[in-house]
Amino acid sequence: MSCAADLAEKGVPVEVLEDQPEVGGLAESFDWDGFSCDLGPHRFHSNREEIIDHIRKPLQDNLHMRDRMSRIFMFRRFFFYPLRGSNVLRLPKLVMIKAFLDYWWMRLQLVFRDIPDDSFENYVRKRFGNTLYKIFFGTYTEKTWQIPPSQISPDWAGQRITLLNLWDVVKKTLFKPKNVPRTYVSRFHYPKTGGIGSISRGYRRIVEEHGSTVRTGTRVTGVRVEGDRIVQVTSTCDGTSRDESVETVVSTIPINRLVEMMDPLPPAEVLEAAKNLKHKAIIFVYLKLDREKVTDDHWVYLPEGHLRVHRISEFKNFSEQTCPPGKTLLCAEITCNDDDETWNQSDDELTEIAVKDLSGIGLFAREDFLDSKVKRVPYAYPLYDLDYRDNLQVLIQFLKKIKNLTSTGRQGLFRYGNMDHSVAMGARVARSMTTGSGPSHAQVAADANESFD
């Protein structure tokens, strides 16, 4: 949407085809009886003033700053997230002693033999020792990804854990660091009203004000390629199919789905790579509660293996105006695959899982629960398994041959980007299309070596 808005402003006619009823993708919001709902916690942060200015255009004065608060809940107590040295001191005594012994044991082992950074598990174990790895990273990661952390690429850890080791955590706790890693950024932007989706809806307004079109509820189903160009895009809306010839295409469709819809189909090895790139789905269960607030946190991680919910967020803490007074809304996240048993459970069953988990650990009482809503999102996380890089390279090399196509954004590059990265990528694509110059949009993704969703 940032790309479309910039192009429309510069007088380039644009047509946006969006599958969903509203624009925004993973950063959409919807209204539910006066409660504004995002897809999990969405804080907007960028170190670059030009990116903040970019979202000021669609939001105008509908923007405020928040002081980030997020914690981990386990052993029936809260721990700070991002990790602080004091977290270790809050662990049950025996666990704490084991954590320290394990950490120093690992340091000693590393003097004699290196452990390769060849998986998420090794990357973190090596830096934090076995016990802290399991408590703060391993269980949560396995629960979220549903594959053993030994099968997850170290890229995921590199992008997610910005700390070198436990000693780094202690230093960050005691001394204020000069360059604050993204995970530690404490202030962020958020719209006062309308949820995070106000950004994309604002971009939509700009596109339409400049005479361009946004067609929602319109799914792209086919892409006709002739030589090194896309010549036609087929889409479906309300059961009616439509073919349109195109000049240039910018796609944020998941990269593997895009190649699968090409006509003629790409070679077998490209299709094989597309099939092998996997995503994780998330089910968002929204719980309306008859109480003022549950926590002061924007979000809380729930790593314990006996809970199906892995994180909750409370939108009221992003903006008071997201909820009617006297009530609050929690969003509980459950990861799964988009064809598995959990995905196919009924809304009532999923609600019961969330209510049981969260009331069971004392976050609210069952009597507080008023109503629920369930939303299933198939392409939530690109799965960084050990082969993802090779598979992705095959697709990127193949798509490079198509001269009037830019596959970008989180899905188009299969990359853990954040909203600011997507906004920046869109703006860069627009700039290079209108001026033929500027750094590549993919560079934004390459620089995006930290993520927090």
Ligand SMILES: Cc1cc2nc3c(=O)[nH]c(=O)nc-3n(C[C@H](O)[C@H](O)[C@H](O)COP(=O)(O)OP(=O)(O)OC[C@H]3O[C@@H](n4cnc5c(N)ncnc54)[C@H](O)[C@@H]3O)c2cc1C
């Ligand atoms: C749970 C969660 C929490 C997050 N928290 C944060 C956060 O706190 N801060 C942050 O900066 N980022 C966060 N993110 C990441 C952020 O949501 C994404 O980086 C950003 O929204 C990606 O935008 P995008 O446009 O690149 O991709 P997407 O949002 O995935 O948009 C892709 C769009 O393409 C459309 N589409 C796909 N296929 C078709 C088709 N065939 N036809 C037509 N349209 C199609 C989709 O409907 C969608 O609108 C979070 C993500 C998740 C899942």
